[in-house]
Amino acid sequence: MENSFIKALAEIVGAEYTLSDPESLACYGYDSTPELQSRPGVVVLPKCTEEIARVMALCDGSGIRVTPRGSGTNLSGGSISFDAGVVLQTSRMNRILEIDEENLTATVETGVITSALHREVEAKGLFYPPDPGSMNISTMGGNVAENSGGLRGLKYGVTDDYVMGLKTVLANGDILKTGGKMVKDVAGYNLNQLLVSSEGTLGVFSEVTVKLIPKPQTKKTMLVHFPQLEQAALTVSHIIAARIIPATLEFLDRTTIKCVEDYAKVGLPLDVDAVLLIEVDGHPAQVEEDAAGIREICERHHCSFFQTAASPEEALKLATARRVALSALARVRPTTILEDATVPRSCIAPMVKLIQDTAKKYDLLIGTFGHAGDGNLHPTCLTDERNPDEIKRAHQAFGEIFEATIAIGGTITGEHGVGVAKKKYLPKLVGESGLRVMRGIKGAFDPRGTLNPGKIF
Amino acid sequence: MDYVKLINCMRCGMCLPHCPTYKETFLETASPRGRVALVRKFQDGELVESEKFLEYVSLCLDCQACASACPCGVNAGELVAEFRCERKNEKGLSLMEDMVLRKLVPHPDRLEAATAPLRLYQKTGLQKVVRSLGLLKMFPEALGRMEGLLPKLPDAPLRQTIKEVTPAVGKEKGTAGFFLGCVMSLIFSEASLATVTLLSALGYKVVTPKDQKCCGAPNMLGHDMEGLKDAARFNTDLFESHDLDFVVTDCGGCGAELKKYGHHLDGEEGATTFSAKVRDISEVLAGEAGALKELLKPLPLKVTYHDACHIAHCQGIRSQPRTLINLIPGIDFRELPEADACCGSAGTYNIEKPEMSDRVLSRKVLNVQKTGADYLVTSNPGCLLQLKKALSEATPPVKVIHLTELLQMSMNA
Numbered sequence: 001m002e003n004s005f006i007k008a009l010a011e012i013v014g015a016e017y018t019l020s021d022p023e024s025l026a027c028y029g030y031d032s033t034p035e036l037q038s039r040p041g042v043v044v045l046p047k048c049t050e051e052i053a054r055v056m057a058l059c060d061g062s063g064i065r066v067t068p069r070g071s072g073t074n075l076s077g078g079s080i081s082f083d084a085g086v087v088l089q090t091s092r093m094n095r096i097l098e099i100d101e102e103n104l105t106a107t108v109e110t111g112v113i114t115s116a117l118h119r120e121v122e123a124k125g126l127f128y129p130p131d132p133g134s135m136n137i138s139t140m141g142g143n144v145a146e147n148s149g150g151l152r153g154l155k156y157g158v159t160d161d162y163v164m165g166l167k168t169v170l171a172n173g174d175i176l177k178t179g180g181k182m183v184k185d186v187a188g189y190n191l192n193q194l195l196v197s198s199e200g201t202l203g204v205f206s207e208v209t210v211k212l213i214p215k216p217q218t219k220k221t222m223l224v225h226f227p228q229l230e231q232a233a234l235t236v237s238h239i240i241a242a243r244i245i246p247a248t249l250e251f252l253d254r255t256t257i258k259c260v261e262d263y264a265k266v267g268l269p270l271d272v273d274a275v276l277l278i279e280v281d282g283h284p285a286q287v288e289e290d291a292a293g294i295r296e297i298c299e300r301h302h303c304s305f306f307q308t309a310a311s312p313e314e315a316l317k318l319a320t321a322r323r324v325a326l327s328a329l330a331r332v333r334p335t336t337i338l339e340d341a342t343v344p345r346s347c348i349a350p351m352v353k354l355i356q357d358t359a360k361k362y363d364l365l366i367g368t369f370g371h372a373g374d375g376n377l378h379p380t381c382l383t384d385e386r387n388p389d390e391i392k393r394a395h396q397a398f399g400e401i402f403e404a405t406i407a408i409g410g411t412i413t414g415e416h417g418v419g420v421a422k423k424k425y426l427p428k429l430v431g432e433s434g435l436r437v438m439r440g441i442k443g444a445f446d447p448r449g450t451l452n453p454g455k456i457f
Numbered sequence: 458m459d460y461v462k463l464i465n466c467m468r469c470g471m472c473l474p475h476c477p478t479y480k481e482t483f484l485e486t487a488s489p490r491g492r493v494a495l496v497r498k499f500q501d502g503e504l505v506e507s508e509k510f511l512e513y514v515s516l517c518l519d520c521q522a523c524a525s526a527c528p529c530g531v532n533a534g535e536l537v538a539e540f541r542c543e544r545k546n547e548k549g550l551s552l553m554e555d556m557v558l559r560k561l562v563p564h565p566d567r568l569e570a571a572t573a574p575l576r577l578y579q580k581t582g583l584q585k586v587v588r589s590l591g592l593l594k595m596f597p598e599a600l601g602r603m604e605g606l607l608p609k610l611p612d613a614p615l616r617q618t619i620k621e622v623t624p625a626v627g628k629e630k631g632t633a634g635f636f637l638g639c640v641m642s643l644i645f646s647e648a649s650l651a652t653v654t655l656l657s658a659l660g661y662k663v664v665t666p667k668d669q670k671c672c673g674a675p676n677m678l679g680h681d682m683e684g685l686k687d688a689a690r691f692n693t694d695l696f697e698s699h700d701l702d703f704v705v706t707d708c709g710g711c712g713a714e715l716k717k718y719g720h721h722l723d724g725e726e727g728a729t730t731f732s733a734k735v736r737d738i739s740e741v742l743a744g745e746a747g748a749l750k751e752l753l754k755p756l757p758l759k760v761t762y763h764d765a766c767h768i769a770h771c772q773g774i775r776s777q778p779r780t781l782i783n784l785i786p787g788i789d790f791r792e793l794p795e796a797d798a799c800c801g802s803a804g805t806y807n808i809e810k811p812e813m814s815d816r817v818l819s820r821k822v823l824n825v826q827k828t829g830a831d832y833l834v835t836s837n838p839g840c841l842l843q844l845k846k847a848l849s850e851a852t853p854p855v856k857v858i859h860l861t862e863l864l865q866m867s868m869n870a
Contacts, residue, residue, distance in 0.1 A: 019484075021509050026498050027485040032469045045483065072485065073470045091483035111483075113474065137474045327528035334464045336529075385464065 001041035001084070005062060009044050009086070012054045017045040017092070028087045031074040032134075033421060034337050035385060040067065040081035045089045049167060049175060049206040052088065056204065057173030059086055060450045066171075067452050068200040070111060070139030074146065075338060076419025078199050082454050088204060090141050096120055097207065103181045105164060107209045110141030114148075117210075127215040129156035132415065133326070141205040147197030149415035151322075154373030155247045155281075156213075158415065160196045165209035168195055168202075171446035181209060194441065199417050200452040202445040219247065219281035220291045221315035224298045225272045225305040229253070232274035233349030235301045236372045239278075240345065242297060244290050248279035249373030250322045253352055256329060256367035256380075257321075263328040266320050272304060274352075276372065277322045279315075325369040326380070332365070333382040337394055341405045342414030345375040354404050355379045362397040364390070376414035403428075418456045426456065458539060463497040466490065466531045472523035477799045477817045478516050486513045489523035489533030496540045506544065514541060516813060518806055520799035521770035538677075545680040558679025563671040563688060568639055569614050579610055606807070606842045608644065615646035616667065623653050623663040630660035631702040633741070634734075636692075636715060638708035639671055640838035648841075648859035652707040652738050655861055658752055658868070659745050664699050672711040673721070678804055682721075689718045693731040704731070707738040707861055709767030709837035710804075716772065737768060738861060739836065743777035746784060754870040755787035760863065761830035762790075763821070763844065764797035765837030778860055782834060785867045791828040795820070802843035822847050825855055836860045 001020065010018040019025070020042045029039040041064075046052045059066050065085035072079050072089075081087050093109035099121060100106070106121055106128065114135040121128050131150035132138055138148065144166070149158040165179035179185060179192035195202055226232035236249060252260065252275045261268040268275060276298075280290040291308065298306055309315035330336045343351045352368055355377070359366035370377040379401060381394045402412050402425050412418070412425040427435055439457060442449075472489040473479050479488040486495070492514055498504040517537045524532040561567055616637050633656050641649045653663050673688035692715070696704055706712045712735060719729035742749055760782055768774045775797070782790050801807055801817035825833055825848060833844060833855050841857060848855040858866075 019486075021507075023495060023504060023507070023509050023513055024484070024486050026504060027488075027491040027494050030468050030494065032467070034467065071470055071473060072468075089483070094483075134470065137470045324528075327530075330465075330467055330529040334461060336467050 005064065006042050008058055009042060009055065012058065013044045013046045013051050017047075019043040019045075028069070028072075028089070029080065031069070031072040031077065031079040033075055033077040033080070033419070034335055035391070036077040036080055036420065038080050038082045039084065040087040041084040043087045043089060045092050047092050049169065052090075052169045052204050052206055053173045053175055055086070055088060056169050056171060056450070060172045060448055063448070065450055065453045066204075068141075068145070068204045070142030070145075071113070071134075071137045073134040073138045073142065074419065075340070075416040076199075076413065076421040078146065078417050078419035078452070078455055079142075080420075082420070085453075090139060090204075090206075093206065099124060099126070099212075100181065101126070104212045105181050105209050106212055107165075107207060108140050109207060110139060110205045112140045114138050114140055114143055121212055122215055125215050126212040128162065128210060128212055130159045130162060140208050140210075144196050144205055144208055145198060145200050146415070146417040149371065149374070149376060151248045151250060151371065153371055153376070153415075154249050155245045160193065162210045163192060163196050163208060164211050166192055166195055166205055167207035169204045169206055171203070171448065171450040175206075176203065179209070197417070199419060199455055201442060201455055202451065204451070216247070216281035218284045218287050219279055219315070220287050221309040221318050222278045222291065222294065223307045223318040223321065224276045224278065224303045225269050226274045226276070227272050227302070227304050229273040229352055230349050231301040231303070232276055233352070233372075235276065235298055235303070236348055237346050238297050238301070239294055240373070242293055244280070244293050246278050246290070246294070246373060247281045248277065249371070250277040251275070251348070251352075251368075251370055251372035251377075252277075252321060252325055253356070253368040255365065256325050256369045259332055259367060260321050260325055260328040263331055264320065264324045266317070266324075268321055269305070275321060277319060279319075322369070325367075326378075329367050329380050329382055333384055335383045335385040335391075337381040337383060337398070339379050339381070339398055339401070340376070340413045340416040341379060341401055341410060342374075342376045343405055343408055343410035345373065347408050347410065348372055348375060348377070350408070351377060351405070351410070355401055358397045358400050362393040364394055364397055366397070371414075374414070375410070420455060423456060458496075458500065458536075458543060460500060462531065462536055463493055463500065465529050466493045466497075466533070467529055468494070469528060471528055472526050472533060475522040475526040475798075477518055477520060477522070477801070477820075478813060480798075480820070481813065481816045487516055489517075489527075492517055492537045493531065493533050496536060499540075516810065518766075518799050518801070518803040518817070520766040520803060522766065522797065522799065525770045525797070542677075542680040542682075555679070558675050559681050559684055562639060562675040563673065563684060565614075565616060565639060565642070565669075565671065569617070569643065572610070572614075572643055579607075606846050608842070608845055610644055611646040615642040615649050618646075619650070619653065619665050621665055621667055623657050623665070625660045625662045626658050627660055629662055631662070632700060633661045633663050634696050634699060634701040634704040635663050635665040636672070636696075636704055636706040636708075636711055636735075637665065637669060638706060638711040638838070640842070641708045641711075645838055645841060645859060648862045649707055651859070651861040651865035652705070655738075655742065655749075655864055655868070656705065659742075659748055664701065666695050666699065669695055672714040674710050674714045674804075677714070685721060689721050689728060693718060693722075693728050697727055697731060701734065703734045703736050703741065705736050705738050705741055707836060707859065709737065709765040709772070710839065712737045713767040713771035737772060737774055737777075737836070739768070739774055739777040739781060742864070743780050746780060749781070749864070750784050753785050753864070753867040756785050756863075756867045756870050757787045757789070758832050759789045759791060759828075759830045760832045760834055761793045761825060761828040762796060763793060763800060763825075763833055763835040763840060765835055765840045766797075766799050766803070767837050769797045778834070778836065781860065781864060785864070788867075791830050793828055793833075794824045800840050800843050802839035804839065807843055818843060818847055822851055826851060830855060832863065833857045834860050834863050
């Protein structure tokens with residue numbers, strides 16, 4: 001990267017926030033995606049929309065590519081610059097600008113941490129439901145760019161369902177405002193929704209306005225053991241079919257249960273195929289009724305154990321098994337490849353079975369846990385990056401798993417994005433016409449291909 | 458250095474929101490994940506030990522909040538400390554480090570002798586004169602900061618004045634060994650006296666072996682593993698020669714170090730047995746909550762609690778101190794936001810990295826002010842020194858005391 005260009009960036013964001021020493025570049029060469037790394041040419045941390053706009057105009061004019069980045073928790077390589085360009089990190093833009101109690105909206109700068117927004121709105125008796133696993137560090141801008149999900153997706157939906165307005169800096173530095181505080185707005189194309197899950201390829205968000213809802217009055221947490229996988233999966237389908245929509249309906253398979261128990265000793269059974277963690281929330285009477293209905297369905301499907309939390313502390317204890325699933329798996333082997341296969345929820349059982357068979361075929365250790373209620377599974381391969389043969393087998397196995405996912409009407413990612421990690425599977429999923437439309441949209445927003453090159457397509 | 462420990466980091470970023478230096482800078486190089494990456498790249502030969510590189514790895518406070526937060530069990534703080542230790546040993550210690558961290562601090566006699574002039578300096582009123590004339594500005598910066606932190610010293614270190622055996626009040630339940638620690642004995646002797654009084658009031662005979670040595674943490678800071686092992690062997694033998702049910706300390710740093718003796722001495726049986734006997738005073742007292750409650754009288758104070766890193770992150774003690782504070786009738790306990798975030802004291806960090814230390818400290822002070830408490834309780838001498846000074850200068854000022862002092866206040870109320 002030329003010194004004069006770095007100097008020009010420093011004039012915009014300040015020398016302290018323009019990083020080009022080899023140590024800094026090494027530290028911005030990764031995100032949370034296993035195996036992927038590539039050093040950027042320079043890193044900038046702007047403080048406001050105008051600074052982002054000036055950085056973009058400068059880069060677009062100079063033919064230098066820009067990769068936006070929040071806290072770097074991306075799991076598909078989306079926040080890594082693969083062409084030694086500029087990494088633009090938004091963490092310094094971290095003010096909650098407004099919580100509007102009349103319109104039930106919150107407006108935040110793009111670098112606000114998701115759980116910080118949770119705390120602020122919950123203190124006012126309001127609720128922002130999206131709760132990705134990384135919510136304690138992921139930024140709101142990143143959540144919007146990846147359309148993040150979380151444990152409450154089943155009942156409350158994902159980030160997409162809450163984004164009402166965006167302020168976005170386009171590739172050439174223009175500022176685009178879409179949506180706002182209006183509940184109804186049908187003027188022209190829905191650019192707002194288009195920008196959500198654009199993975200930093202269409203613009204850099206600087207402000208986000210989200211919808212808030214009243215905080216649920218109460219909740220009930222249940223942990224259920226199933227000796228057979230089939231029965232757990234049928235229970236999931238039948239709970240939904242009985243018109244009960246839990247806030248959370250999470251699943252752990254046998255491999256995951258064993259790892260969780262080995263590490264956390266939370267009292268999980270080692271002789272069952274599956275565990276479900278179920279949480280219902282809302283009006284107390286409705287919560288009671290839903291919980292009773294769920295219990296009846298679980299028992300009808302031969303659960304071996306049904307436990308309801310009597311207090312918030314106990315609820316937390318029950319939820320521990322699910323919360324520590326990734327931790328437990330990550331402690332088994334050094335390299336944890338966490339995937340994101342998503343199927344219609346009626347296909348959970350065959351999908352888990354297929355993952356287990358594929359693991360056996362390739363002699364791999366794969367634990368599966370995830371959001372059973374919305375069909376979003378996280379098969380997680382426990383491996384060691386120093387063993388190239390094992391890594392190769394892991395990729396072969398995931399190739400087969402994704403082929404099968406697409407074949408049964410599922411998708412290659414439910415909440416982590418395509419990035420670079422999944423782009424080889426995208427054409428199979430969306431077809432030629434899908435790709436042509438997407439490329440056309442990209443061209444309309446970013447004709448020179450300045451923003452986040454090499455991602456998605 | 459064990460390379461596997463480095464590759465266990467899956468770069469998930471869960472450590473970032475817990476790291477005090479990341480929260481101040483938002484820079485990846487100032488985060489646990491970033492530091493592990495730097496050390497790994499150094500081992501891989503992709504980075505060299507440049508000035509910037511050293512600056513980045515030395516910015517870590519070693520508060521170990523990252524270890525508490527890590528899903529994969531990576532202790533980034535410890536890895537960085539280990540790395541710094543290895544590099545230091547290759548290059549050798551500075552004369553000053555050698556003198557202070559190896560030859561002075563680990564030896565109670567020498568340390569007490571060396572601090573005697575300080576007591577004189579305070580007693581004769583010279584300190585007042587120096588401070589009021591602003592002469593501190595004439596000291597080298599580090600020395601000036603050290604002087605500024607110093608509260609009023611007791612007349613004599615506790616090690617010199619305490620009896621070797623303090624009998625139990627009433628029926629004797631058991632025998633506790635008391636590990637004094639250097640700063641507690643030299644500066645916070647009243648808190649340590651309260652510790653002994655509480656144990657005795659609860660029916661424990663307290664044995665305080667007079668020739669105990671430093672726990673060894675300063676050796677660790679001085680990258681002197683041999684010195685650390687010597688201290689560990691000496692203290693283990695000394696305490697094991699008495700017939701003790703457990704060994705108690707009221708210093709978070711000492712507690713964390715003593716509990717690691719088994720590890721330091723590669724699992725030697727005596728050291729492992731000794732380490733298993735070590736308790737922080739809050740662990741002992743929380744186990745005696747019923748009996749202790751009988752002794753406590755109402756204390757209508759607004760109190761908050763700061764989790765010292767060596768208590769919360771290194772020893773996993775979080776609920777016990779809060780339980781004890783809430784035992785006191787009439788107390789209005791207010792939870793401190795970011796209670797387990799480092800206060801910026803961090804051994805000698807506040808002297809070596811004053812700018813970052815002050816930023817971390819300011820955040821802590823703001824959080825304490827948000828609670829509206831009149832008293833801040835904590836149980837580590839480094840935090841006590843750092844927070845006493847900062848909070849005495851806050852408006853309104855907040856009093857900072859050790860947990861055992863608060864309990865004694867309630868007992869004497």
